[in-house]
Amino acid sequence: MESIYLNTLAFSAGGQGSLLDVNPGLIFWTVITFIFLFLILKKMAWKPILTSLDEREKLIRESLEKAEKAREDAEKLIQENQANFAKAEIESQKIIDQGREYAEKLKAQLLEDSKLEAKKMIDSATEEIERKNKEAFNNLRESVASIAIDAAEKIIRESLDKEKQKTLVNKYLEDLSKN
Amino acid sequence: MDSEIISDSLKVVAQEATSKSSDTSWLMHHILDGRELEFPPFGVIHLPELHLFGLDISITKHVIFMWIAVALLVVIFKLVSNGYKKSIIPKGLTNLVEVLVVFVRDEIARPTIGKGFEKFLPYLLTVFFFILTCNFLGLLPYGATATSNIAVTATLAVISFLFIQVGGMMQNGVFGYFKGLLPHGLPAWLLPIMLVVELLGLFTKPFALAIRLFANMTAGHIVILALLGLIFILQTYVVVPVSVAFALFIYLLEILVSLIQAYIFTMLSSLFIGMAVHQEH
Numbered sequence A: 001m002e003s004i005y006l007n008t009l010a011f012s013a014g015g016q017g018s019l020l021d022v023n024p025g026l027i028f029w030t031v032i033t034f035i036f037l038f039l040i041l042k043k044m045a046w047k048p049i050l051t052s053l054d055e056r057e058k059l060i061r062e063s064l065e066k067a068e069k070a071r072e073d074a075e076k077l078i079q080e081n082q083a084n085f086a087k088a089e090i091e092s093q094k095i096i097d098q099g100r101e102y103a104e105k106l107k108a109q110l111l112e113d114s115k116l117e118a119k120k121m122i123d124s125a126t127e128e129i130e131r132k133n134k135e136a137f138n139n140l141r142e143s144v145a146s147i148a149i150d151a152a153e154k155i156i157r158e159s160l161d162k163e164k165q166k167t168l169v170n171k172y173l174e175d176l177s178k179n
Numbered sequence B: 001m002d003s004e005i006i007s008d009s010l011k012v013v014a015q016e017a018t019s020k021s022s023d024t025s026w027l028m029h030h031i032l033d034g035r036e037l038e039f040p041p042f043g044v045i046h047l048p049e050l051h052l053f054g055l056d057i058s059i060t061k062h063v064i065f066m067w068i069a070v071a072l073l074v075v076i077f078k079l080v081s082n083g084y085k086k087s088i089i090p091k092g093l094t095n096l097v098e099v100l101v102v103f104v105r106d107e108i109a110r111p112t113i114g115k116g117f118e119k120f121l122p123y124l125l126t127v128f129f130f131i132l133t134c135n136f137l138g139l140l141p142y143g144a145t146a147t148s149n150i151a152v153t154a155t156l157a158v159i160s161f162l163f164i165q166v167g168g169m170m171q172n173g174v175f176g177y178f179k180g181l182l183p184h185g186l187p188a189w190l191l192p193i194m195l196v197v198e199l200l201g202l203f204t205k206p207f208a209l210a211i212r213l214f215a216n217m218t219a220g221h222i223v224i225l226a227l228l229g230l231i232f233i234l235q236t237y238v239v240v241p242v243s244v245a246f247a248l249f250i251y252l253l254e255i256l257v258s259l260i261q262a263y264i265f266t267m268l269s270s271l272f273i274g275m276a277v278h279q280e281h
Helices: A002-010 A024-158 A162-178 B002-019 B025-031 B061-086 B093-113 B121-137 B150-172 B174-181 B188-234 B240-277
Strands: B036-039 B043-046
Touching: A024 A162, A024 B061, A024 B093, A024 B121, A024 B150, B025 B188, B036 B061, B061 B093, B061 B121, B093 B121, B093 B240, B121 B150, B121 B240, B150 B174, B150 B188, B150 B240, B174 B188, B188 B240
Parallel strands: none
Antiparallel strands: B036 B043
């Protein structure tokens, strides 16, 4: 009696079984099917897929790290370059300044040297002139003396009278002084 | 005497009900397992009956649909794993499947199990894709939902249960696992009660898994069939727009439910495994 009640209440159609009927054959096949699926997919799909996923993630991580490192390196390089450039600029400025200073110094020195040289040349020329003058004067004196001696000789040779002698000497002397 | 009379009258009522328009056998026929594959209006394929050691292991409609799901999954994953061999850059089908695989791995297994989740990942992925495919197959014309059969869902739940227990025992040792079931600092006199409660708790988990999947997959189909059946029961074309519109809405909802139930079964299995493995929480 209870069974009829349950049948009519739970399932008005009857004869076909209800939703909650458990078919042992189906359990059997579910177990078999699932185990097969599990084994096949585990070997064929999960292992290669999960490995390649891991590999790819590793690759991406490494690539990112590498890229980050490369970026840092490049940045460092740029900074280094900039520093070098700045240093080179300072250096070149220094070299130019030094060159300018040197040129200036050289110019000044040259100017001074040439002035000194010129002065020296002038000095030596003056000296030379003085010397030459002196020499000339000495020569003149010598020649005057020799002329005087010649004249004296001449006078003595010609043995002129005293009066004549006197005028002659005077004349000579006058000539000398005129010179 | 009285009871016999009552039962007789009930029988008559039941038979009358069966023969009249309140007959719902067609509805149950669509949802329940069967011995034949029907392709109206083309014909019917009768499935073989098998017996093994007195056990009826006939191939039924739901068995066939589980096998179709297995065949589909094997083909799909063969293509996908070949795709990975070709290049590490996924495309097409590989991309689609990868989204789901990564979802199961990163959103389900990793957060719920934590350390050592890799051991359980193959099971979780298999159960997820198997349930998902079975759910979707039920939405196809001529299709049947193997996951709307309590026997199937219960079996899957029992497999999950085994994974949970074995996972917990492997991690904590058989004795340590059962000891870990009981909370720390429990008064001695509470021990027998708690033991019963915890043991019950162990078995309610797979029970909930089985019932949830079965009920969800069955309910949607019943609602769709009931809405469409309204046309034939009321025998009028007036209800057609309403019935079709609502049935379509439920059908779209079913697609969502198929995904959600596959997710929930996997998620809860994963969660229970995580609880069994890391008992300190």
